[in-house]
Amino acid sequence: MFRPRPDSRHATICVEVEGRLVRVPAGASAAAAVLIAGLSSIRETPLPTGQARGLKGHGAERGPYCMMGICFDCLAEIDGVPNRQSCMIAARPGMRIRRQRGARAVAMK
């Protein structure tokens, strides 16, 4: 997990990560909020490899890796929209960030 450095600016933005409220400073991305919340991973790959490692019905666990929009390992469901690159999206007050489990379902509205 990550923490604000000792003399950092105030964390003023409140977001929800997997049901947990965390405060993040302005300028933080949704992926940064995930790291502040202390989640070890934010997505499971759409592949069945995780089952071999004892994760029932899921792919491998992944967390933010590059933080600059390259690797897509920080994919998350943000405000109900799946498969968003959380490192490229600024945290906003009230934002809800959830795990991305495998591939996104086809939206039927």
Place this chain on the structure above:
Amino acid sequence: MTVDLAIIGAGPAGMAAAALAAELGLDTLVVDEADTPGGQIYRGVEHAPEASALGADYLPGRRLVTQLRESTARYRPGTTVWHIDPGASGGGILSLAAAGYSETVAARQILIATGAIERPVPIPGWTLPGVMTAGAAQLLLKTADLVPEGQAVLAGQGPLLYLTALQLTRAGAPPLAVLETTPAANYHAATARYVGELWRGRRDLGKGLALLFGLVRAGVAVRRGVRRLRVLGRHRVEGVAWEGGEIAVDHLFLHEGVIPNTQISLALQIAHRWDEAQRCWRPAVDEWGRTSLPGIAIAGDGAEIAGAGAAALSGRLAALDAAAALGRIDEEDRDRRARPIRSGLARERAIRPFLDALYRPADSVLSPADAVIACRCEEVSTGQIRRAVQLGASGPNQMKAFLRCGMGPCQGRVCGPIVGAVIAAARGVAIAEIGTFRPRAPYKPITVGTLAGVERDPHQIADNEQDSFA
């Protein structure tokens, strides 16, 4: 909409090019994926405190940001270029996506200034949560004042590795250790061959030495000649091991230098060449940044890794050439204005041959062991790629059909360099002959919904569609 010059990327090259092009009277548009200008190198610099842990080379980025903000160039943050249709007479048509809608812009000249990405560091366990790049740790510090909690180790080589270690130290979170992978032979080879470059690049060499002394003074253990790195852990990183040692860690930050971000230039089928000194693919550009496509230039680290100072200067050269191509200045004026920029560029590049030789990545970084995952998205191992070579997959693009590597959400951005090098080594052929992935549009995944929103009023569309993909 038609503009004189469209610039992709608001890092040092894009910002400097935009400010000069606007000053020369060009109708200039800058599109950038991030919410604020600066690129990765100056990410968050507008809001950085004066006494920043990020050091003296970071804050000068504000001057470039101010020049962009105060120029007449239109700056469009949060915007992704997902396709370019090159025009026969120069420039082309850009397809942009932002806030859930898509639109096209015609540009007489295009400048690609998409900078660098970190070279992938494929070691056993590098996909485990808690393993990140050194650049990622630095970006968390730049954007959100965040430092790792618990024990952190940085491993690999290159200026950014030491810089990040020192910045974390200054920010009150010194890493437990820096594990340097530079082979001892590189030190001898680099100093013996590039004595002259060392003198011409003494300013940058001094900065590098100051970094190392800073780490030693702070009591950060620097272990040299580390080989056979691997990550320990089951569901997340628990430790890092190497030949002859291991440490328990909560965070591992990897780095083996940076390489040009060639996603757009490769997709456009611009001519590229393998740069053996920097061990990466880069677009072939002339002294103005011109590519094999008319009216499409590349500036900054996206053309050649030379750092932020050189990037800004090469951006200005490209702006001058665009202005000349559009008849705003004559060639004599362009050349006269370029002269002092070129001397600055030579100074900025002086240290590069030494750094390239010193931090030349080992063969195992380019072509790792069989068990190591090469394609993170599709979880394809290096061994699978080697077996597919035996079955007749002779190049990176055939490998997509065999194994789906490079066809996941990152579109081959991360595994591209690995796949090409592994095939080359397996076939005993030079990487230059093997080539690399040809990326396809959309350059970033976009939803059908975003596509369907073409030419709709952006204010009518809920921004919750932004950046998502199917």
